[in-house]
Amino acid sequence: MTSERNRSTGRPTLDEVASRAGVGRGTVSRVVNGSLQVSTRTREAVEQAIAELGYVPNRAARALVTQRTDSIALVVPEPGERFFTEPFFGRIVQAISAALAGSDLQMLLMIAQSPQERQRLEGYLTRQHIDGALLLSLHGGDDPMPVRLEERGVATVRVGRPAHPGPACYVDADNRGGARKAVSYLVERGRQRIATIAGPLDMSVGMDRLDGYRDVFGAGPMALGDFSEESGAVAMRWLLEQHPSLDAVFAASDTMAAGAIRVIKESGRRVPDDVAVIGFDDSAIARHTDPQLTTVYQPVEAMGQEMVRLLLAKLGGESLDSYEVVLETHLVVRDSA
Amino acid sequence: MTSERNRSTGRPTLDEVASRAGVGRGTVSRVVNGSLQVSTRTREAVEQAIAELGYVPNRAARALVTQRTDSIALVVPEPGERFFTEPFFGRIVQAISAALAGSDLQMLLMIAQSPQERQRLEGYLTRQHIDGALLLSLHGGDDPMPVRLEERGVATVRVGRPAHPGPACYVDADNRGGARKAVSYLVERGRQRIATIAGPLDMSVGMDRLDGYRDVFGAGPMALGDFSEESGAVAMRWLLEQHPSLDAVFAASDTMAAGAIRVIKESGRRVPDDVAVIGFDDSAIARHTDPQLTTVYQPVEAMGQEMVRLLLAKLGGESLDSYEVVLETHLVVRDSA
CATH class of the missing domain: 3.40.50.2300 (Response regulator)
Structure with missing residues (x-):
């Protein structure tokens, strides 16, 4: 049985702001992005709704009116050798690739192991090159990359429960x-x-x-x-x-x-x-x-699909900062036991 | 013994234009890019040199004054399964990654097999997202991707001699x-x-x-x-x-x-x-x-390094549209023969 849980602290969504202000999503986005194509009255209504709800605009909202990059990053913070020898990576990369086949999003795979490579990667990811990032295999609970990316407006979804508790959007197997x-x-x-x-x-x-x-x-x-x-x-x-x-x-x-x-x-x-x-x-x-x-x-193919689904939802403005999907595992009996 | 050969048809370089016009490289670039920071007299001198030499400005020249994207694509037009099971790919990806370690260029790995995926990829590559592209494993001589990318201003370097003759910049083993x-x-x-x-x-x-x-x-x-x-x-x-x-x-x-x-x-x-x-x-x-x-x-690690070296040279404005580097191979005797 799949479990899915939104552990969000209740951060309001763009839809809620639009609903409260009595305008469309696009109008909220234009206000958030400082567009001049909004009347003063509408702007004030949206700003009031934002203030009342405590809405924090994210990159996805901005992307509604700014140019989308039409790409997402698939980040592998692992040694290249491990990436090519551990079967999990090949399977999940192919699953994510398949899940994106019907979209117009190009998958950009990025491998970074050394501190220098990771620093360059973080810089790249936060310079508006990509719409969002899927993160594979993060060792330890002290990896600052996902938190730093989120802080700088990059929507992220991880595979694997973070080792230390805290808000995160992730997909895992049981x-x-x-x-x-x-x-x-x-x-x-x-x-x-x-x-x-x-x-x-x-x-x-x-x-x-x-x-x-x-x-x-x-x-x-x-x-x-x-x-x-x-x-x-x-x-x-x-x-x-x-x-x-x-x-x-x-x-x-x-x-x-x-x-x-x-x-x-x-x-x-x-x-x-x-x-x-x-x-x-x-x-x-x-x-x-x-x-x-x-x-x-472990249902690696479904995990890849779920990661893409969650990232697209985040890019669409849904508030999934603390959200988990855990997919069921089962025993396959062959000959060794 | 490594062989290296520039089979260029003599296409003039940016340096030759600069030399003929009696100006610096940057000035030529500014003229090519339509900058207003060039005097009319200088512009005319550069334009005359361009006309006389038949110079065709490339993306690299434009990049001298426009913003660089700080990334290069590593394109694998292969099924994902093959990418993860054929040892050559893992080795050359790691070699290219290592060759870029000292640069500020982020490597973006892109896997595309189906016609739809390849079309999306070509679109992505030609929309100014990247500085240049390294192409791995192109089947057949009729793959139009490298030629189309070059035509649209994306500097490319391939691994492997194209199956059909024609201008190409590539690295191969003997x-x-x-x-x-x-x-x-x-x-x-x-x-x-x-x-x-x-x-x-x-x-x-x-x-x-x-x-x-x-x-x-x-x-x-x-x-x-x-x-x-x-x-x-x-x-x-x-x-x-x-x-x-x-x-x-x-x-x-x-x-x-x-x-x-x-x-x-x-x-x-x-x-x-x-x-x-x-x-x-x-x-x-x-x-x-x-x-x-x-x-x-076959010296896969050196091949990856050479691919990066040639691409950086192209991005720097060198004319390597018809250039080959072929690295030596040797027999390793173990027990099966």
Whole structure:
């Protein structure tokens, strides 16, 4: 079940201003933008409505009368190598691209990792080049980019719940619920010594998938990875050394699960007979492991569509500064568990 | 050895106009852009020089006095799936990104496959949003995009020699020479029945690698692929059916070589003992095949740097409309041949 929640503090919309002033949206925009094509009386009515409602005009309202840039940014604040090796990025970029296919908005993909690159990017984004920005994979709760962009009038939608609480417009998968389903399935199948390979804990996606494991199994054997296949292999090697009798592992990504399967087999154990493995993502790699991977499906395509829908709504003047859409996840049973 | 050649038809540069008129570059630009800050006498001198030389002002000249957009486009006219699965793209995007790290230019990556998406993209690129464009992987000689962009004043640099002759500014690897080195190596090692898996022949990269094979071995057994791993497997299966006694195969990409190795082993043959395999690209996959892949290295990182260097030169007003840089390739010997 998809959950959708507007946690807005009640900031008034352009429509509410127009309604209260008894004028159209375009008229409000013209007043906000200082157009001379508005009569003094109308201007005063709009200004009064703005004052009464405490309306703060945003970039989208301005764009109604100023020239639109006809483009949106898709920002990837990640190392380029990670962008090209982590399957999530390819899937969501294609989903967003598909969601924009019917629009007249050009998608501009921007990769920025180093502080210098990020500074240049922020400058570019706030110099009126784009209508809005979709932000992918923000590590940590202290990333100032989304807040700075919003402050400077760039409408933004993020993927992934921010690690620290605060107003944000984002789309996420139910990572915690998905992890619970995976670990519950292992328990139901009689597994008793279930370890987990967690993702980075400065990202909500890493934290949520670990919390789901703990919800069901409590504090079991845990190792940390960075979502890469190699990190999954290293983590699995360590887990087998420390807990040679474990009979299952829940990895927080398919790539880490693939690394884990390789190490389990190298140790002479069978998957799933000796050690069951469940991943997370249901990416293409899940059908190429041997045995094929049981994993948690996250609806990346729908997440991309939702991000576009929310951004277009913001550009249309809707007040979604504190808005979340969380899409359901489910277990896909194959051969590894 | 790198080869670099300006095949320009002698189109005059802005510097030549300035020199003939006895004024500075900036003055020529101001005249071209219709600035009022130029005396009538100076204007007439510049206009006369322009007429005498047949100078055609380009976007770069205009940019000297108009506002720069501080961004360049990196255009990928390919399906998104191919973009994320073909290692070449990841490598060259990172190379271009690295080459721009020290500049104030923001790289905007644009993926467009369908006719609708390409039309939207062309519109975007020609509406003064960007300073110039780098074009990746243009199939066929009839792709009108680069010519249309140039005609509309967008400076462009391509990767890969256009399949049909004509003026173009591009950076390429010596694909034909690299293929020759691979097949010569197989011949020197005593292989006598050498097949090839060629890439798409509507791309110069596919044609050139096939020509290199033919230069050395003549018309041997050939199958076609599309550079994907699966296409390499299908091609290899067909080759083994038709020519069961072949003792070597040169594949025009590492991914196709990986598919070929899998099929050769499935057929009960040993690599390289029964069938030697050489790929092309030296991408990451070459170190993950079993046995590790002997392959032709192409300097993707240097190619990205060269593309940026040429585009910056064009933006600076240099006349490089018919200019080629071809970078050397060499064989990397591992275990598969």
